[in-house]
């Protein structure tokens with residue numbers, strides 16, 4: 001495609017000499033949107049001594065814009081937003097996406113203000129409206145009670161996306177694209193802030209977000225003790241235990257295991273839901289799982305709408321059989 005074609009942008013995050021994997025999830029969102037708009041997908045990366053950008057092409061980008069400067073070694077929001085504003089004014093992308101990480105949540109509001117355009121934060125789904133060709137941005141609203149779909153009438157249309165709301169594309173090592181190095185004058189790198197240091201918030205990390213197998217229970221598990229069955233199965237399968245908010249509210253399992261809108265977003269290969277009804281707030285946290293298995297006594301439970309395999313039955317009868325099949329004779 002030519003230089004004047006439309007562009008969809010995703011902001012890559014570069015820290016500690018590495019591209020944050022959330023950047024690849026964003027490219028997966030961006031790829032679909034760019035294809036629907038017949039646009040090119042660009043990844044914009046700011047940092048110092050940037051390396052390994054070819055992975056951005058393998059994961060879906062057509063163009064990589066690089067701003068590589070010592071002044072970008074640490075995340076100073078005013079510097080990053082000034083550089084991004086200038087780039088966006090020059091190239092006029094249709095859409096700019098960032099991950100709803102500390103980086104995205106900080107830089108995107110500053111950027112949208114400078115570009116005088118709207119920003120939809122913490123989206124769980126993005127699509128192109130086939131008629132208006134505008135970005136349909138879905139996110140929880142009214143305290144999480146409904147999912148609202150928002151259109152921004154001004155350009156660029158800007159959104160932050162919940163990490164793990166989509167899986168990265170399968171890397172294609174044969175893909176390549178254009179790398180464009182952008183230069184900026186020294187005053188762009190002057191900041192009002194002084195960098196002191198970086199401290200990771202360990203409490204925000206939960207093993208359930210990294211797990212390949214999540215065995216989750218809800219109110220249908222009836223009792224804290226019955227969660228032992230889930231722990232045993234998780235152990236056998238090398239997975240972790242997840243839970244609905246109700247199970248957490250009942251005190252059956254700590255909050256760090258909660259999956260959903262007000263809990264963690266997970267994206268495992270296998271998600272098994274035992275006695276979980278499938279409320280929209282729960283689905284929002286697990287819908288990008290590869291395979292969903294649901295066990296519920298109610299054949300009309302909403303969880304079956306997102307399940308690849310459904311069993312209508314009593315979880316408390318099925319779990320011991322399952323455990324036995326996995327080789328634990330004592331259940």
Ligand SMILES: Cc1cc2nc3c(=O)[nH]c(=O)nc-3n(C[C@H](O)[C@H](O)[C@H](O)COP(=O)(O)OP(=O)(O)OC[C@H]3O[C@@H](n4cnc5c(N)ncnc54)[C@H](O)[C@@H]3O)c2cc1C
Nearest residue numbers: 144218219220244245260261262263275277282296297315
């Ligand atoms: C702002 C907001 C944020 C929220 N955030 C979250 C969130 O992050 N995560 C979350 O999960 N929820 C969240 N919720 C709550 C959500 O709306 C639901 O209330 C909750 O997910 C229901 O949990 P549950 O499925 O365990 O319970 P229920 O909805 O009570 O469902 C229990 C299910 O178990 C089935 N069942 C009963 N007995 C058995 C049995 N013996 N065997 C098999 N099945 C059985 C029933 O048929 C039923 O479908 C949020 C709500 C709001 C308003």
